[in-house]
Amino acid sequence: MAGRRLHYQKRILLCFILVSVWEASSGQIHYLIPEEMEKGSFIGDLAKDLALNIKELPSSEVQIISRGMNQYFDLDLRNGHLFVNEVIDREQICHQMEKCLLNVEILVKDKMKFFTIEVEITDINDNSPSFPVDDLEFKIAENTGPGARFLLPEAEDPDLGTNSLQSYHLSKNKHFSLDVQMGVDGVKYAELVLETLLDREEQKMYHLILTAADKGDPIRSGTVQIRIAVTDVNDNAPVFSKSLYEASVMENIPKGSQVLTLNATDVDEGINSKIKYLFRKSSDKTSKIFHLDSSTGQISVIGNLDFEDSKLYEMEVQAQDGAGLSTRVKVVIRILDANDNAPEITITPLFSKVLESSPPGSVIALININDRDDERNGEVICSIPATLPFLLRKTFDNYYSLETDQGLDREKVSEYNITITVTDQGTPSLSATAYFPLEILDENDNPPIFQTTDLTFQIAENNQRGDLILTLKANDPDFEENGRIMYSIIDTNIGDALLSSHLSINSETGAVYALSSFDYEEFREIKFQVKAQDGGSPALSSNVSVTLLILDQNDNAPQILYPSNPTDGSTGVELAPHSSEPAYLVTKVVAVDADSGQNAWLSYQLLKATEPGLFSIGLHTGEIRTARFFLDKDALKQSLVVLVKDNGQPPLSASVMVTVVLADSIPDILTDLSSVSATADPESDLTFYLVVAVAFVSCLFFTFLLVLLAIRLHRWRTSQLCDSQSVNFNGVPVSQFVGIDGVRAFLHSYCHNGSLTTCSRKSQILFPIGSCTSTLAPQQTSDKSGPLLSLEDSSTAKELQNSEQVSFILYS
Known part of the structure; x- marks a missing residue:
């Protein structure tokens, strides 16, 4: 309908300007408007046409009284204009009436005036011709002579005049033509005329298109497909005994009652004389009310007749013989008004309980309706609520059968209390009510249903055996055993073990328990399916997929x-050159954590160091770098304790000791380590004791030299001898292998030749041969009258005098 309004919008607006208004001598005003005008469209200036004062309209009590159920018009009191209040469909209101009038009564209470307005609704071409069927099939014998006629379906167009059906057209072919005639009722109908003989062996089937068109603006049309099957024989068409059949029935006629019987005859014999009756032209409403017996031609009532709804039914009936020839006749049924009196209801129950699987049409009870009135006052209407899945079917006389109309569902409604109401047609109308209780028995027609097909749960690792992991719940709307659910786990493999060795489920509650302690590092998720099965027969079931995520713990x-931690007790040594600048990468501590997430986030820190502040470590990288330049006072051997800690709660940690030696190369390590104290522990006093011991030995040795020199001088003075004597120094045996804090190094004896100057701070004299102080220069020695020393070996003394050096034995 909306499409037609848009299509004819322009035409409606033009017609709106051309609305005709005139006032008859009786004071009646007539407006002419087209149908399908939009809501709010202007009809006429009612205030001007009725000579009403617009300013007084709001204060006047003006009331519109429309004849009919719908309020199609309304009055604007601000300007006195009459406008459309509801879209008007002329075909729905006036059907085929040539003149469609709607009466509007205007009552002005303060002036006690009553005006009658007549609005005529003109037709527009808003309906296309349509055929009652989409396709039609004829069977024509090949010996059918030219001139044979075949009645074609009549198209319908509810419009009027040129907007209604005007012509028929047949698709082009060489065997058939179209003959359009005017019937006694003034309606055009078309017949298919055979022009030439058909040859079945040449062509068995013909396809034609029949088109019906009007002459509206724009032109509308409808089509029907015609299939013609050529048969071997054909004969005469049926003939009705009347050209028009008429009947009158009461509106309260019982369902199944006969209205009239059609009679058609065929002079042929055998199957060609067997006539079949069928509705050729009828509306959907008509076909729901009347039934035509195809073999007897009897028309009976199958629906409820209502005189106030429709007073007349027109239809066309086609009589067709076995050879496919047919004829048509018009049938007119008039409905007569009636009423009834109070009825009595007697219910004979057949079943008080029915299965929900009972098929539609199952008879539940028989109902007898009796009314003491006679004739039309004794006719009754029996009904049940339309919302119930049941229907009443009349069997015979005043008996009805209560039947199921559709499938029942106990899960929606488990029992019904059916209300049966019988109303007569009397004046006043009386009715009776009866109640029929019906229980619906359950069947196992619903499987258990989970809320979702996929579920995900979480559980922390290291759980206790027997812990409740999750509880699954399925719903089954069935009753008792049909709704009792049993749960089970569909067993699969998890790694090398069966799922049943890790999980179990309570078959009644759906609670899933852990049979073992899960380890996140072994597997991180478990996927399995749980089956829910009811106790019905046959049993119904459904599955749900469950994903159990194992959460990591620290x-x-x-x-x-x-x-790495060595097996021999040593700590390993890392080199750091003396020239290292700040941020020099010394080494890197590498650690891993088997956990995941923040439990595996590692941080590094220096827990202990020989020289605090000399080294730094990356918080997340583990890189050990120099924090400043090396100083002479820094110990050559640095021991660092590195703590590696994860980010778990509570955090777990591990530690390792890293030994860093301040040297440029491996030989330097050995050299430097010989002067390093036997311990690297900054908290130990061993270094202090060693320094004191060395100082004490040095002083003792210096005293010994002084005493020895005094003795020699005394002897020289007394003997005045210039003999040279040798002095023997016995070296202290040196062990060939020394271990310092687990660092193993070979000990080498080095003999350094040099002048008697202050010893280097890096050398530690374990047993000196000469003094660490400066001795007399060679020139001073030559000025003496005698030798300073008396040596036993002259060659040795000579060598000492020439080289002016003293040998020292050092430990590395």
Whole structure:
């Protein structure tokens, strides 16, 4: 309808300007408007046409009284204009009436005036011709002579005049033509005329298109497909005994009652004389009310007749013989008004309980309706609520059968209390009510249903055996055993073990328990399916997929990969050149954690160092770098304790000791380590004791030299001898292998030749041969009258005098 309004919008607006208004001598005003005008469209200036004062309209009590159920018009009191209040469909209101009038009564209460307005609704071409069927099939014998006629379906167009059906057209062919005639009722109908003989062996089937068109603006049309099957024989068409059949029935006629019987005859014999009756032209409403017996031609009532709804039914009936020839006749049924009196209801129950699987049409009870009135006052209407899945079917006389109209569902409604109401047609109308209780028995027609097909749950690792993990719940709307649900786990493999060795489920509650302690590092998720099965027969079931995520816990301490812990008790040594600048990368501590997430986030820190502030370590990288330049006072051997800690709660940690030696190369390590104290522990006093011991030995040796020199001088003075004597110094045996804090190094004896100057701070004299102080220069020695020393070996003394050096034995 909306499409037609848009299509004819322009035409409606033009017609709106051309609305005709005139006032008859009786005071009646007549307006002419087209149908399908939009809501709010202007009809006429009612205030001007009725000579009403616009300013007085709001204060006057003006009332519009429309004849009919719908309020199609309304009055604007601000300007006195009459406008459309509801879209008007002329075909729905006036059907085929040539003149469609709607009466509007205007009552002005303060002036006690009553005006009658007549609005005529003109037709527009808003309906296309349509055929009652989409396709039609004829069977024509090949020996059918030219001139044979075949009645074609008549198109319908509810419009009027040129907007209604005007012509028929047949698709072009060489065997058939179209003959359009005017019937006694003034309606055009078309017949298919055979022009030439048909040859079945040449062509068995013909396809034609029949088109019906009007002459509206624009032109509208409708089509029907015609299939013609050529048969071997054909004969005469049926003939009705009347050209028009008429009947009158009461509106309260019982369902199944006969209205009239059609009679058609065929002079042929055998199957060609067997006539079949069928509705050729009828509306959907008509076909729901009347039934035509195809073999007897009897028309009976199958629906409820209502005189106030429709007073007349027109239809066309076609009589067709076995050879496909047919004829038509018009049938007119008039409905007569009637009423009834109070009825009595007697219910004979057949079943008080029915299965929900009962098929539609199952008879539940028989109902007898009795009314003491006679004739039309004894006719009754029996009904049940339309919302119930049941229907009443009349069997015979005043008996009805209560039947199921559709499938029942106990899960929606488990029992019904059916209300049966019988109303007569009397004046006043009386009715009776009866109640029929019906229980619906359950069947196992619903499987258990989970809320979702996929579920995900979480559980922390290291759980206790027997812990409740989750509870699954399925719903089954069935009753008792049909709704009792049993749960089970569909067993699968998890790694090398069966799922049943890890999980179990309570078959009644759906609670899933852990049979083992899960380890996140072994597997991180478990996927399995749970089956829910009811106790019906046959049993119904459904599955749900469950994903159990194992959550990591901080149950693994960091593992240090480098430096690795040696098996012989040593700590390993890292080199740091003396010239290292700040941020010089000395080494890197490498650690891993078997956990995941923040439990595996590692941080590094220096827990202990020989020289605090000399080295720094990356918080997240583990890189050990120099924090400043090396100083002479820094110990050559630095021991660092590195702590590796994860980010779990509570955190777990591991530690490792890293030994860093301040040297440029491996030989330097050995040299430097010989002067390093036997301990690297900054908290130990061993270094202090060693320094004191060395100082004491040096002083003792210096005293010994002084005493020895005094003795020699005394002897020289007394003997005045210039003999040279040798002095023997016995070296202290040196062990060939020394271990310092687990660092193993070979000990080498080095003999350094040099002048008697202050010893280097890096050398530690274990047993000196000469004094660490300066001796007399060679020139001073030559000025003496005698030798300073008396040596036993003259060659040795000579060598000492020439070289002016003293040998020292050092430990590395």
